[in-house]
Amino acid sequence: MGNLFTSAMSCQRIAHRGGGWLAPENTLAGFQAGLRAGFRAFECDVKLSADGVPFLLHDDLLDRTTKASGRASWQVWARLAQLDASAACKPRLARQPPPEEVRLHATGSPHQRIASLQGLAALLAGQDIWLNLEIKTDADASAARQAEWGARIAQAATRLWADAAQPPCLSSFSIPALQGAMHTAPLLPRAWLCEALPLHWREPAQALALHALHLDARACTPELVHAVHIARLQLRLYTVNDAAALAQWCAAGVDGIFTDALELGPGPRPRPGSTHETTPTRPIFFFPLGGARPDAARPPARTAMTEPSRLGILCAMQAEQQMLLQQLIPTQPQRLHGKRAYHRGRLHGREVVMALSGIGKVAAATSATSLIAEFGCDVLLFTGTAGGLGQSVNIGDIVVATSFLQHDLDASPLFPRFEVPLTGRSRFPADDIWATRLLAAAHAAVDRTSHGAAGRARLQRLSIQTPRAHVGLLISGDRFVGGADQARGIRALLPDAIAVDMESAAVAQVCADYSVPFAAVRSISDRADATAHIDFERFTALVARHYSAAVLKLALQAA
Known part of the structure; x- marks a missing residue:
C-alpha cells in the first residue's frame, strides 16, 4: 500500500469562528479579518431563530457574546440582528491567550452585530472559499428538534450556496442534526464532530455517509489519523493554536486544522482539489497481487473546475442503451474487448465511450475496469x-x-x-x-x-x-x-x-x-x-x- 499520509502542503488551516481571535467570533467583521489575513477556509456556528432564520452564534445563551441575556433561539431575527456581538472579543481558550497586538477592539460596527447566514453568503459570494457550517442545536433540544434544525439549515445552505465553487460542509456534534441535513440536502458534504471518537465510530460514519470527522486534537493520535484515512474519510482537528503542534499534525497527514491563531498565516495553498469534498483527499488502492499502485500512476486530484477528458457511460441492457447509441457521433470504429463492444465518439459535445455492463456485479465490474484501464475514462456514469x-x-x-x-x-x-x-x-x-x-x-x-x-x-x-x-x-x-x-x-x-x-x-x-x-x-x-x-x-x-x-x-x- 502506498503512503497514506499527505504532506503539510495538503493540510488546510481553517479560521475558527470566522476570524479566530483577530475579531469578534461568528461575525462578518471576523470573516473580513480572516480574509485580510489571507485565509480561504473558514468555520462558523449556525443556529435557528424563533422565526426560523439561520444565524451565526456558538452558545445557547446570548450572555457571553452580547450585552443581552437569555436563550438565543427564543428570539426573533429582527431582535437578534440589532445585537452587538463584540462582547466576547477575548481569549476563548484560557490555556492559549491571544497576543494583545493581534486583537481588535470592539467598535459597535454593523459588521460586529449578530450575522445571518444569508449575510455571510453575501459577504463570501464570488470567492473560492471553503466553508464549514457547524449546526449548533440547543443542549436540551429533543432529537426531533435537532433533526429539524439540521434539515432547515441544510436547506438554507443549499439555496444560499447554489452557485458557489465549493459547497459548504455541514458538521455537528448532533447525529439527529446530521440525519436531518442528510435527508434534506444529501449532496452537501457532512462531518461529525467528536471530542473523542467512540469505539464503534465507523457505523455512524457509514450510516450518515460522512465525508469527514472533526476531532478534538487532544484526543487524536497518528494511529487514529491512519485509521480514519483507511475508512476513506477526511480528518480535521480543532482547535490548534500552537505553531509547533500545527506543524506536527499537518506532517502527520491530517486534512485540516481549525485555529484561532490567524497570525500564523493561512499556510501553503492546498494542492488542487484538497479543499473539495468530492472525494477523500487520499485515495486508497488495494492490489494484493501486485503491491501498492505507484503514486505516479494515480489519477490527479480533481476539482469542480477540472472537467474530465473522457466519460464512460454504462447501461446494463441493450434496450436501455439504444437511444444513446442513436445520438452518439462515432469518432472511432467500434472495438471489442473482453467480449464487450465499446463505442467511442462524441455525445452532446463530450468525448465518451459507451458499453453494456452486462447483468450482475462481476459483469459490471469487468466493464467498468475496462473503461478505466483500457479506454482511459476518468469519470463513469451508469444509467x-x-x-x-x-x-x-x-x-x-x-x-x-x-x-x-x-x-x-x-x-x-x-x-x-x-x-x-x-x-x-x-x-x-x-x-x-x-x-x-x-x-x-x-x-x-x-x-x-x-x-x-x-x-x-x-x-x-x-x-x-x-x-x-x-x-x-x-x-x-x-x-x-x-x-x-x-x-x-x-x-x-x-x-x-x-x-x-x-x-x-x-x-x-x-x-x-x-x-x-x-x-x-x-x-x-x-x-x-x-x-x-x-x-x-x-x-x-x-x-x-x-x-x-x-x-x-x-x-x-x-x-
Whole structure:
C-alpha cells in the first residue's frame, strides 16, 4: 500500500469562528479579518431563530457574546440582528491567550452585530472559499428538534450556496442534526464532530455517509489519523493554536486544522482539489497481487473546475442503451474487448465511450475496469432501470444515487455485514459534482415528460400519473429482488435504501479503487416488493430509454 499520509502542503488551516481571535467570533467583521489575513477556509456556528432564520452564534445563551441575556433561539431575527456581538472579543481558550497586538477592539460596527447566514453568503459570494457550517442545536433540544434544525439549515445552505465553487460542509456534534441535513440536502458534504471518537465510530460514519470527522486534537493520535484515512474519510482537528503542534499534525497527514491563531498565516495553498469534498483527499488502492499502485500512476486530484477528458457511460441492457447509441457521433470504429463492444465518439459535445455492463456485479465490474484501464475514462456514469424500495418511490420515477452498497455482501464474522473486506467501508459515495448534475437533469426530464404532449401520452399508456425524482442510497446484489418478503428484509436492515439494481455498487467499488468519480441515475421500472407490476419491455421502450437520453443530454450540456 502506498503512503497514506499527505504532506503539510495538503493540510488546510481553517479560521475558527470566522476570524479566530483577530475579531469578534461568528461575525462578518471576523470573516473580513480572516480574509485580510489571507485565509480561504473558514468555520462558523449556525443556529435557528424563533422565526426560523439561520444565524451565526456558538452558545445557547446570548450572555457571553452580547450585552443581552437569555436563550438565543427564543428570539426573533429582527431582535437578534440589532445585537452587538463584540462582547466576547477575548481569549476563548484560557490555556492559549491571544497576543494583545493581534486583537481588535470592539467598535459597535454593523459588521460586529449578530450575522445571518444569508449575510455571510453575501459577504463570501464570488470567492473560492471553503466553508464549514457547524449546526449548533440547543443542549436540551429533543432529537426531533435537532433533526429539524439540521434539515432547515441544510436547506438554507443549499439555496444560499447554489452557485458557489465549493459547497459548504455541514458538521455537528448532533447525529439527529446530521440525519436531518442528510435527508434534506444529501449532496452537501457532512462531518461529525467528536471530542473523542467512540469505539464503534465507523457505523455512524457509514450510516450518515460522512465525508469527514472533526476531532478534538487532544484526543487524536497518528494511529487514529491512519485509521480514519483507511475508512476513506477526511480528518480535521480543532482547535490548534500552537505553531509547533500545527506543524506536527499537518506532517502527520491530517486534512485540516481549525485555529484561532490567524497570525500564523493561512499556510501553503492546498494542492488542487484538497479543499473539495468530492472525494477523500487520499485515495486508497488495494492490489494484493501486485503491491501498492505507484503514486505516479494515480489519477490527479480533481476539482469542480477540472472537467474530465473522457466519460464512460454504462447501461446494463441493450434496450436501455439504444437511444444513446442513436445520438452518439462515432469518432472511432467500434472495438471489442473482453467480449464487450465499446463505442467511442462524441455525445452532446463530450468525448465518451459507451458499453453494456452486462447483468450482475462481476459483469459490471469487468466493464467498468475496462473503461478505466483500457479506454482511459476518468469519470463513469451508469444509467438504466432499477426496482423501487423507498415508500415514496414509484414506477416511472427517477432515482439519483448519493451512495452505493452491496446488499448481498456478508463476510461476517471476519468483517461487518455489507462491508467490503479490506476497505473498511460498506457505502461508497457518488461523486457530488456529477450527482448534482444528474439530479438537476432528472428533475427537468420528469417535468418535461409530464407536461409535454408526447411524454404525457407515453406515461398514460402505462398508467403512470405524476413521476418524481429522488436521491438516496442505491443498493445492488446478484439476485433479483421481486418479492414482498425479500424487500421487507432489506428495508429492515437498510431503511434508507430507495432503489435496488444488480450492478451499480460493484461499479462504485471499482471506481473507488481507481479514484475515478462515479454517479448513477436509474428509472424505476418496478416495485421491488411486488406491490406494483408493469411490462418491463414496454416500460423500457416508452419511458426508461427516453429518460436516459434526456437526463444525460441535460447533464452533459450543463458540464
